[in-house]
Amino acid sequence: PGEPVNKITRSVREELGPLLDQVRSDDTVRAMVLISGKAGSFIAGADIDEFVALRSRDEALALIEDGQSLLSKFADLGKPTVAAIDGACLGGGLEAALACTYRIATDDPKTRIGLPEVQLGILPAAGGCQRLPRLIGLRRALDLILTGKQLPGKRARRYGIVDELVHPAILRMAANKAAQRLADGWRPRRGRGGLTDLALEKNPLGRKVVFSTARKQVRKRTGGHYPAPLAALRAVAHGLAHGVQAGLDMEAAEFAELAVGDVSRKLVQIFFATTALKKDSGVEGDAPPPKEIANLGIVGAGFMGAAIGGVAVSQAGVDVRFRDTDLQAVGRGLSASRKILQDRLKRRRIARPEYRRLERLLSGDTGWGGFGRADLVIEAVFEDIDIKHRVFRDIEAHTREDCVLASNTSTIPIARIAEGVEHPERIIGMHFFSPVEKMPLLEVIVTDTTADWVTATCVRFGQKQGKTVIVVNDGTGFYTSRIIAPYTTEAMWMLDEGVAIDAIDNAMTDWGFPVGPVLLSDEVGIDVGAKIAPIMVAAFGERMAAPPALEAVAKDDRLGRKNGRGFYLYEKGKRQGPDESIYQLIGSNTRRVIPKDVIQRRCSLVMINEAVRCLEEGVLRSARDGDIGAVFGLGYPPFRGGPFHTIDRLGADTVVAQLERLEEKHGERFKPAKLLKKHAKTGKPFSE
Ligand code: 3HC
Numbered sequence: 001p002g003e004p005v006n007k008i009t010r011s012v013r014e015e016l017g018p019l020l021d022q023v024r025s026d027d028t029v030r031a032m033v034l035i036s037g038k039a040g041s042f043i044a045g046a047d048i049d050e051f052v053a054l055r056s057r058d059e060a061l062a063l064i065e066d067g068q069s070l071l072s073k074f075a076d077l078g079k080p081t082v083a084a085i086d087g088a089c090l091g092g093g094l095e096a097a098l099a100c101t102y103r104i105a106t107d108d109p110k111t112r113i114g115l116p117e118v119q120l121g122i123l124p125a126a127g128g129c130q131r132l133p134r135l136i137g138l139r140r141a142l143d144l145i146l147t148g149k150q151l152p153g154k155r156a157r158r159y160g161i162v163d164e165l166v167h168p169a170i171l172r173m174a175a176n177k178a179a180q181r182l183a184d185g186w187r188p189r190r191g192r193g194g195l196t197d198l199a200l201e202k203n204p205l206g207r208k209v210v211f212s213t214a215r216k217q218v219r220k221r222t223g224g225h226y227p228a229p230l231a232a233l234r235a236v237a238h239g240l241a242h243g244v245q246a247g248l249d250m251e252a253a254e255f256a257e258l259a260v261g262d263v264s265r266k267l268v269q270i271f272f273a274t275t276a277l278k279k280d281s282g283v284e285g286d287a288p289p290p291k292e293i294a295n296l297g298i299v300g301a302g303f304m305g306a307a308i309g310g311v312a313v314s315q316a317g318v319d320v321r322f323r324d325t326d327l328q329a330v331g332r333g334l335s336a337s338r339k340i341l342q343d344r345l346k347r348r349r350i351a352r353p354e355y356r357r358l359e360r361l362l363s364g365d366t367g368w369g370g371f372g373r374a375d376l377v378i379e380a381v382f383e384d385i386d387i388k389h390r391v392f393r394d395i396e397a398h399t400r401e402d403c404v405l406a407s408n409t410s411t412i413p414i415a416r417i418a419e420g421v422e423h424p425e426r427i428i429g430m431h432f433f434s435p436v437e438k439m440p441l442l443e444v445i446v447t448d449t450t451a452d453w454v455t456a457t458c459v460r461f462g463q464k465q466g467k468t469v470i471v472v473n474d475g476t477g478f479y480t481s482r483i484i485a486p487y488t489t490e491a492m493w494m495l496d497e498g499v500a501i502d503a504i505d506n507a508m509t510d511w512g513f514p515v516g517p518v519l520l521s522d523e524v525g526i527d528v529g530a531k532i533a534p535i536m537v538a539a540f541g542e543r544m545a546a547p548p549a550l551e552a553v554a555k556d557d558r559l560g561r562k563n564g565r566g567f568y569l570y571e572k573g574k575r576q577g578p579d580e581s582i583y584q585l586i587g588s589n590t591r592r593v594i595p596k597d598v599i600q601r602r603c604s605l606v607m608i609n610e611a612v613r614c615l616e617e618g619v620l621r622s623a624r625d626g627d628i629g630a631v632f633g634l635g636y637p638p639f640r641g642g643p644f645h646t647i648d649r650l651g652a653d654t655v656v657a658q659l660e661r662l663e664e665k666h667g668e669r670f671k672p673a674k675l676l677k678k679h680a681k682t683g684k685p686f687s688e
Pocket of ligand 1: 004007044045046047049067088090091092093095099116117120123124126128272275276278340654
């Protein structure tokens, strides 16, 4: 009671255990329904706060054995049980439902069913690795357990996890009815997976194939950095080979190792930081109420503008009006944003009538018609300050006085963009990341003059679209572009020294980044990088400078992936190996080998050090935002928790010592930030 979600806490275990014993021994009780008193929330899982408090493997073991014995009471009640699911049914919540005889879920969009444990660096350890494969077949179960994906009610029904799907209004009634029928001896008939699944899974050899394929996929996806999915695979395999109890014992043993391990600790911190950001208005103290956004104007229907519009219409259901200088560009933008909707339709995230309704909300023109209605306008034109000045003057002239004016620039300070406008208090930065439909971060940039209601409105609008939003103070490159710049530049220095393209990229993907820094330059666009570089040097000095030899690459009509000419070779849009002609182009003709760990240290520390400067200068409001921004915006390895957690793990004094050694060898760009030195002296961690 009093909590926003139901979780399996110590007090729940202590209260529910004896209650279940009572139900078991009471002959007048013929069946039981497990239903939540909170509308829209079934059980969100075990209490994650309890994991944080765990100090040792033994404590973790005791905790999980406690949870397992509670859920075994459901399974061994000796009478039928029905789980009535509305809202989140996750982790231990689904494991409780799996221990019941029958499951009914609602078709409400809030209903999400899954085992997200691996995303917290642990495994389903209260029977999930045993009961799910037995219910829906091995391959489907592994798909859920190893990825942590969450299913809406309808898909959970198709997977065979739930037996019945109903409207929330009749959930209780339907559950009571099912309990009654089960008490009268009726049993549901269930299929289990497809024919091929059965043929494969029934014999030990077939299972071996399934497990070895899954193991290979996990290794490829996790790069060996995340132990939880492999532990889950072991627990599933052991249970299928030796029975449920042996499987449960294995689940518990694996949980005890993982729950107190470093990876889980970092992933749990990311969960809590993300949850805290959901409630953050982005404004210190009492925030004014955010303005509701119903009409969105987008100026510049290019790649980013179109994607921002498509996501806004599909996630927030707002009316989107594009404006571009020629009709063809408007048309291309409209089709690109419609494609995002079509993709949701194809994935059955929305039904056709909803698709039609949303599609009609997209429109565009070369004029300013419709902008008078806009509550928010996002500018997504070329990164050129003169063009932006012109565009903002035009936007101001064609919009209402209470319209929020945002720029999607990734580098130009918002205060510079705001020069010359009449109402700088309405100007703000909304830095979306590409691909907008997939990237979870929105970086909101405020200037000294941005009004609080404008900040609160943009933060809320981002959250409504499912984004994790960090608010940062204005400055060149803000936070994310500022810290990624020295990271890719360092890779360029190594190229200049003769290190091979793939040696650099492989070292950084081994460190945990999804793509290496050289490939990232191709993806972002070498022309974009070349445009940003002088802006960064002008703002921060020589430490941001790239090797002069690199100019030859930009001059050689190499734009990266988009024109199929970059640091890598492309054939029909598909990336091949590194383009060795680059070495000649930059005059680096002999290859030099630098040990992998040195490449990793140089690229990562230069980025981490810049992150500390952002905190020192007040660009970042907190180390927490710096960690979340890097993980969700730049693909910084989540198991490292973000740049600030990386420092805390290594020790600020060690980081300073490593930076000083690099500074001696390579110069000023490795000079440790003042704040880092301060932490090295005091020993105080950055994260609370
Ligand atoms: N443990 C502890 N606290 C939890 C929690 C959990 N499992 N789930 C949610 N909460 C807390 C949040 O921290 C937040 O707390 P606050 O109000 O003090 O900040 C509050 O509940 C509300 O959560 P949200 O703001 O996230 O509410 P939403 O409605 O946006 O989302 C949710 C609800 C979908 C349930 C989301 O909170 C969520 O995904 N929770 C985590 C689910 C999960 O990972 N479960 C697995 C746990 S591990 C497990 O069960 C192990 C087992 O195998 C033994």
